[in-house]
Amino acid sequence: MVQGADAGTTKRRGKAKAPPANAEGLTQEQMLQAYRDMLLIRRFEEKAGQLYGMGLIGGFCHLYIGQEAVVVGMQLCLQPGDQVITSYRDHGHMLATGMEARGVMAELTGRSGGYSKGKGGSMHMFSREKGFYGGHGIVGAQVSIGAGLAFANMYREDGTVCLTYYGDGAANQGQVFESYNLAALFKLPVIFVIENNKYGMGTSADRASASKDRSKDGSPWGIPGEQVDGMDVAAVKAAGERAVAHCRAGRGPYILEMQTYRYRGHSMSDPAKYRTREEVQKMREQHDCIETARKILLEAGLPEAELKTVDDDVKAIVADSAEFAQTSPEPDESELWTDILLEAR
Ligand SMILES: Cc1ncc(C[n+]2csc(CCOP(=O)(O)OP(=O)(O)O)c2C)c(N)n1
Ligand SMILES: [Mg+2]
Numbered sequence: 001m002v003q004g005a006d007a008g009t010t011k012r013r014g015k016a017k018a019p020p021a022n023a024e025g026l027t028q029e030q031m032l033q034a035y036r037d038m039l040l041i042r043r044f045e046e047k048a049g050q051l052y053g054m055g056l057i058g059g060f061c062h063l064y065i066g067q068e069a070v071v072v073g074m075q076l077c078l079q080p081g082d083q084v085i086t087s088y089r090d091h092g093h094m095l096a097t098g099m100e101a102r103g104v105m106a107e108l109t110g111r112s113g114g115y116s117k118g119k120g121g122s123m124h125m126f127s128r129e130k131g132f133y134g135g136h137g138i139v140g141a142q143v144s145i146g147a148g149l150a151f152a153n154m155y156r157e158d159g160t161v162c163l164t165y166y167g168d169g170a171a172n173q174g175q176v177f178e179s180y181n182l183a184a185l186f187k188l189p190v191i192f193v194i195e196n197n198k199y200g201m202g203t204s205a206d207r208a209s210a211s212k213d214r215s216k217d218g219s220p221w222g223i224p225g226e227q228v229d230g231m232d233v234a235a236v237k238a239a240g241e242r243a244v245a246h247c248r249a250g251r252g253p254y255i256l257e258m259q260t261y262r263y264r265g266h267s268m269s270d271p272a273k274y275r276t277r278e279e280v281q282k283m284r285e286q287h288d289c290i291e292t293a294r295k296i297l298l299e300a301g302l303p304e305a306e307l308k309t310v311d312d313d314v315k316a317i318v319a320d321s322a323e324f325a326q327t328s329p330e331p332d333e334s335e336l337w338t339d340i341l342l343e344a345r
Helices: 028-053 068-075 091-097 101-108 141-156 174-185 233-248 277-287 289-299 304-327 333-337
Strands: 083-085 162-167 190-196 225-229 254-259
Touching: 028 068, 028 091, 028 101, 028 233, 028 289, 028 304, 068 091, 068 162, 068 190, 068 233, 068 289, 083 091, 083 141, 091 101, 101 304, 141 162, 141 174, 141 190, 174 190, 190 233, 225 233, 233 254, 233 289, 289 304
Parallel strands: 083 162, 162 190, 190 254, 225 254
Antiparallel strands: none
């Protein structure tokens, strides 16, 4: 949500102490903003899960719970005009770019107030205004589209970059490697952000890929990369800044392998037989990005009451979005015949 933030500023709230080492590169304002944005995604997703359980959301719905630090940390590195494109696990990305919770939730419930007038659903929302280019259900398909967006950026010479997100499973797809080749060849301003949450649908990355360090996947084409603690919003932002600077300087693509984790099932139905409860519990208890940010803020001297205000604000936004998503009317029948075909001449 915070775009073009100044990493160099040292202004802090109240009588805060210097931020601890693991908050390196983030001012207290930025950390608080990151906390708020991560919490908004978490609460939004929890509510979406509830509405799904009540039968108010149909079709596929992939929740982003656990991975919030990735998209929020990366968004802190962007400027207006930059683009974001991702897979079907996309609600967090939309909210991070500043899209309205109301419009996203109403799209999930298939209502006319949704971003695609209720006709797209969870995986198909876009906002050119916020630089969000979807929402793609075909695993890996968005990677070549992201390279294409970056090609347009290069062509326009406007200094913008495209963040292209995909999963550890998608990272094995052939078109991803074709995209690496062309991105390196044309020095495209694209950051390939691999969200390695350790699993495809139900197959562990270890069993699906011979590549154990995905940040090196671009090495045949000379694309630099880094492995990043994707559960730590400050680490994400620091790596994101390096990648963005590389791209804006015209030096071509960059790969960031975010080591992250999803707490919920792959989609809304998931037999959960491919990992233990203990594994999930351990990540939640020891590496949760929101809890970490909360601790950092409290240790830096932020009054608990201020965090409570943020929690309440977030809760209100999510409650309002759920209300809107249930009261917004269903699309009119005539909508069956609109937005389905673009006549090319
Ligand atoms: C081309 C294609 N093959 C298979 C599928 C079915 N599918 C949907 S999600 C998924 C797993 C992808 O895992 P990953 O890229 O790690 O992303 P994650 O779900 O973990 O975010 C698969 C195989 C699909 N949608 N598209
Ligand atoms: Mg995955």
